[in-house]
Amino acid sequence: MTVVRVMTRDDIDAVAAIRVRGWQAAYAGIVPQAYLEAMDVGADAERRREWFDAGGSRVDNLVAADGGEVTGWAALGPYRGEPDDAEVGELYAIYVHPDRIGRGAGRALMDAVRARAGERGFRSLRLWVLADNARALRFYERSGLAPDGTDQIEMYDGVPLKELRYATDLA
Numbered sequence: 001m002t003v004v005r006v007m008t009r010d011d012i013d014a015v016a017a018i019r020v021r022g023w024q025a026a027y028a029g030i031v032p033q034a035y036l037e038a039m040d041v042g043a044d045a046e047r048r049r050e051w052f053d054a055g056g057s058r059v060d061n062l063v064a065a066d067g068g069e070v071t072g073w074a075a076l077g078p079y080r081g082e083p084d085d086a087e088v089g090e091l092y093a094i095y096v097h098p099d100r101i102g103r104g105a106g107r108a109l110m111d112a113v114r115a116r117a118g119e120r121g122f123r124s125l126r127l128w129v130l131a132d133n134a135r136a137l138r139f140y141e142r143s144g145l146a147p148d149g150t151d152q153i154e155m156y157d158g159v160p161l162k163e164l165r166y167a168t169d170l171a
Contacts, residue, residue, distance in 0.1 A: 001102050004112040007073065009052050012146035014070035015063065016045035022095030028159070032157040059092065062112050064105040070161050072080045072096040072105035074113050077125055089122030110143045114170060123171045128152070131162040
């Protein structure tokens with residue numbers, strides 16, 4: 001059974017592995033392969049330890065665990081774009097270990113993200129997703145989010161990739 005809880009320092013190595021392996025699986029054929037291959041679990045974990053030890057973050061990090069094993073991770077907080085509206089939250093990231101996709105961790109995390117966003121007083125939730133990430137688009141749409149007509153270009157190793165903004169009302 002999947003349980004969602006607040007991430008602890010003990011989860012950092014598992015979360016780093018989920019993030020890196022998640023990127024490498026989800027973005028293969030979309031993001032330049034050299035960029036994906038350069039991602040390093042150890043370096044990601046070290047950055048997370050520094051962030052975690054610094055404290056004071058406005059980001060909520062949640063993990064999905066099944067039988068004590070961390071299988072997914074999500075991060076949310078205030079929307080980083082314009083306008084700076086305290087009632088708008090952003091899902092910064094949601095990843096499930098590639099070997100665990102389709103077993104409910106993603107759905108459990110998304111439900112917990114929506115609940116936590118509401119607890120924080122966010123009236124809406126936004127996220128950015130690569131336009132070519134068909135699996136993620138389907139997941140977000142099944143989760144009640146929809147494109148709001150806003151897009152942007154992000155560069156990955158000099159390659160421009162289109163991102164779509166998805167949104168939903170929480171109230």
